[in-house]
Amino acid sequence: MAPQNIPETMLAAQIVEFHKPYKLNTIPVPSSLAPHDLLIRTAVASLCHTDFMALEGIMNSPLPTTGSHEGSGTVAAVGSAVKDFAPGDRIMCNLLYSLCGQCVDCKGPENYSQYCTQHGGHLGITRDGNFAEYVRVDARTAVKLPDNLSFETAAPLACAGCTAYRGILQAKAELKPGEWIGIVGSGGGLGHLAVQFAKALGVKTVGIEARDVGIELTKKAGVDAVVDARIGNEKVVEEVKKITGSEGVGATVVLSDAKGAAALSCAITRMHGTVIQIAQPTEFSIPFQELVFRDIRVKGSLICSVQEARDMLELVGKHKISANTNAFTGLKELPKLFELAESGKMKGKGIIIVDLEQIKKEKESGLEMV
Template sequence: MGINGIPDQMKAIQIVELHKPYKLNTIPTPTSLSPHDLLVKVAVASLCHTDGMVTAGIIAPPSLPQTASHEGTGTIAATGSSVPASSFRVGDRVMCGIGLHFCGRCDECTGPRGDIQYCQQIDGNIGVTADGAFAEYVVADSRSCARLPDAVSFETAAPLACAGCTVWRGIVQAGLSEGQWVGIVGSGGGLGHLGVQFAKAKGLRVVGVDARDEGLELTKKNGADVVVDARKGKEEVVRQVQEATGGVGVDATVNVSDAKSAAALACAVTRLHGLVVQIAQPDEVSVPFVELVFRDIRIHGSLICSPQEAVDMLDAVAKHKVSVHTNPFNGLDKIEQLVELAHSGKMKGKGIIIVDPEQIKAEQKPGLELV
């Protein structure tokens, strides 16, 4: 056993070779913290679409083996020398940020917008180009982390670290006012089902578009005003959306689907001069020129929340009791079953691994209703 009860060794799910299954290894627990770092004892970690991009080498890790997952929650076990106690203390429950070791000098780090997540000089991103949260402990940068409200559970917050933060920013970037229409293409997936709820929490009317029975069911369950099956074809989808919106289409659309035709469909259901927020990351985003030139559809890319937006998102989750549909697996040794479900096309929402059940028990308090 190491300092302050932190073990010298820990279990971790690692990428040991590209295009190969994960391996559960025993590795040294990270003990060297940079000034802004937090050492987090992981409670829950989540599987994300990006994890598949990493194992496939689309986003190549600088070296292997590397611990997977960039969606983690847990309790702070140690803090770096420059982490102010007013921000984070040992024992705080946190959602881990993805960005690791921001430069602190560029316009993104120092500018008034607070968009530190766009820093181009960071050392890496946990679970992507640095060790991640599929482990008993993970190092995260305090400047991108967020404390959890008492009412938000580890299990809910883990998928929010990327999926939630990404689609929350997409809804924010849509720039709509209460009562306006937003479309969500891919509304029944891990990001989409959260986007439906976030949009409703902001008072928007929602058209959800999906191409799977499971996705359509989840879209309806989470409160979309209109649910449209993309398998009926572009013309029918557009007809149904225009019928629901007085013949004009939605005011803005958030696209979270990687399907080849998804971006074009997102444009087609959006009203003249409207905005499409592109979140999905296919190899190429393909849109007919008529949408851009004749209909003046604007396309805006969006990455992930700023630190303040992450705080705002967690507050909204607590206030509006946003439900994250999870598929929990108990223990790091269940990674094969989780990956199998994810690849089956039958998973609703997000797959998570409960790394430390004792932390789950500890957050249960009399009179406190967790989401």
């Protein structure tokens, strides 16, 4: 899309008051770009658990703020210092804006850079996000889409995909040959992606789920074995040991914020194994016996770095990984998406198709899209 075709105003779903639904407003399209900025014509915006947290004021979002930190779209204009992107490029909008490049994390291992505390904000949380017809992102954190990756697949990967992928990478690094990964919350928006990432990386997976729709989605994702958490913790541990050959899994990724999920994750993990905590409950507890007597190591994990995001998209395209999406067309349909998400019946991720024309153009390209 040529820069001269950019309108002056756009629709955007914004937080204007905490504890109230997003409000659809007409606001100006960002008109001034910093040197490293991209102006993106949004194709698809995805709903994340964090969007609910932002609505409740937990994320300290300034008011008003346009929601959604998961999005994909087409470059409409570029800042003066941008060299790697041009109008017309298809991208995934990374939620991070402007890494400082100077702190210990930015200068440390590349996969620590996403922990930069001097960054310029997060889309949909402290900066305007993807629930809008246009969004301003940082070219240094944006990632081009492989030719065979659709906007609808890419949008949920901006956070859910990046988070699940890094969690699996962290867990895989702790495994001995032949060991299994456990995924607690395997049938959720992140969980079913984590199962697919683990399979693509050649790791055997045990999914733990407590919902019928979650178990169904876990199986659909290709898990090697699934255990229903509703049978009780002791029986879950017994089942996991039977599946893995008595010791339990080598590492576990926790994607459920249910009470007791962290403790159960430790219990199904072999002695001296590692638990990767990704879910964000207000509080979680682990019996000291797990940490002291069984030497279980618990590590937190956030989104992945920019290079890891590039690697993730390549893996997605190669292995045809995709989020199970529940699509609604148009920002005006956002209340229906929230209603579905709050019902507990949603399978996978909820998305809003912001620009149907981009989706149609993609389908008319003749490429076989993931």
